[in-house]
Amino acid sequence: MTNYGAIPTSSNASPVVDIESISRAKHRIKAGLATRRPWRVMFDFHSMNLPRGVSAAFSRIKTNLAYFQTNYAIVVLIAIFLSLIKHPTSLIVFTVLGFVWVFLYFLRDEPIKIFRFQIDDSMVLIGLSVITIVLLLLTGVTFNVVGALLIGAVVILIHAVIRKTEDLFVDEEAAVASETSGLTSYPSS
Numbered sequence: 761m762t763n764y765g766a767i768p769t770s771s772n773a774s775p776v777v778d779i780e781s782i783s784r785a786k787h788r789i790k791a792g793l794a795t796r797r798p799w800r801v802m803f804d805f806h807s808m809n810l811p812r813g814v815s816a817a818f819s820r821i822k823t824n825l826a827y828f829q830t831n832y833a834i835v836v837l838i839a840i841f842l843s844l845i846k847h848p849t850s851l852i853v854f855t856v857l858g859f860v861w862v863f864l865y866f867l868r869d870e871p872i873k874i875f876r877f878q879i880d881d882s883m884v885l886i887g888l889s890v891i892t893i894v895l896l897l898l899t900g901v902t903f904n905v906v907g908a909l910l911i912g913a914v915v916i917l918i919h920a921v922i923r924k925t926e927d928l929f930v931d932e933e934a935a936v937a938s939e940t941s942g943l944t945s946y947p948s949s
Contacts, residue, residue, distance in 0.1 A: 797828050807924045817921050824920035827928050830866070832919075833885060836912035837861065840896070843908035850899040857892050864888060 811817040825832065837858070844850045864872070865888055871878040879887075896905045 797831050799831065801928075802828055802831050802919075802923070804927075807927055808922045809924060810922060820923065820925050821917070821920040823925040823928065824923050825916075827925070828919075828923075829881065829885065832916045833861075833865070833889075835915060836909065839908040839912040839915075840892075840905060843904040844896075844901060847899070847901050847904065850896055850901045850904075853895055853899055854892075857888075857895060861888055861892075 811820055841851075841854060841858075844854055865881070865884050868884075871880050872884060873879075893905060893909070
């Protein structure tokens with residue numbers, strides 16, 4: 761006997777929507793988007809002073825860039841957003857890119873796996889930054905984007921130089937990895 765028009769079902773079919781990742785995303789949004797390092801730690805005024813020399817300044821810059829990587833990305837994205845307020849087309853492109861940033865960078869806990877390759881936070885940050893800048897430059901707001909990037913870079917550089925690194929809770933294995941491979945992200949605390 762045949763059942764014409766019946767849709768076959770499988771008892772082990774996986775759900776189309778991954779409930780676990782949705783609930784994790786909701787939790788991360790409620791807790792604060794990508795505040796992998798609390799803002800109060802970043803702007804602790806007791807941890808601010810000038811470095812003793814050039815080598816100390818470069819050491820601080822390297823450590824703070826790796827430690828506050830997500831916070832610095834948010835600062836630059838806010839600077840770009842503010843520079844695009846009077847340009848609706850660019851603002852629409854930036855909003856779409858903002859959703860891409862949220863799902864590929866801010867709400868993700870583990871590295872992205874493409875085929876057999878793992879892409880860590882630093883590579884995602886660099887890739888999304890390049891894509892965002894190129895697409896915004898194609899919308900004709902070159903001066904605004906370059907100005908916002910320069911302002912963001914100056915603010916980040918000033919913070920990275922004057923923020924002491926002695927009180928940062930750095931995982932020793934991650935610190936060794938950053939010294940050998942350049943910029944890497946530290947695990948979330």
